[in-house]
Amino acid sequence: MAAALEEAVGTVCWWGLSPAIDLRLHLPAEPAGEASVLLVGAAEGRHLLLTAGRAGRGERRDITLFVAEQSPEPVARQLLLLLLALEAPERPRPAARAAALLELLGSGSLRAGTAALLRGAVDRLRRWIGSEPSQNRDGPADLGLMKVR
DSSP states (O other), X not given: OHHHHHHHHOXXXXXXXXXXXXXXXXXXXXOSSOEEEEEESOXXXXXXXXXXHTTTSSSOOOEEEEEEOSSHHHHHHHHHHHHHHTSOTTSSOHHHHHHHHHHHHXXXXXXXXXXXXXXXXXXXXXXXXXXXXXXXXXXXXXXXXXXXX
């Protein structure tokens, strides 16, 4: 019965089997130029979020992240969580934003404030993905190479 329910509902990989990796620590030593990183089948955004969160530490380095997934749903989830994490610092406060992210990851029901925050992020994600590739500056990344919208 449990296996049938899991097949019907599906599973969401979020935490993975290893600690989150700051991808900048695994780049070649030469700081000149832009580095490219390919994440294949990661199905979760913890490496992306940790790398973005620590981008201000140390020497500045431009990184292009390419994400390859079998289906668009994990990519949409990663983009939504990236939008929530990169919300303007004054809306809401960083501690409230962290609590909202934890609530989204671990709760079956949401408080009104978290639901409103999620609705706002979904609206921004819809505008960001729905815009023309040449004009998609509504979000924190370039989606010009995205095949499925």
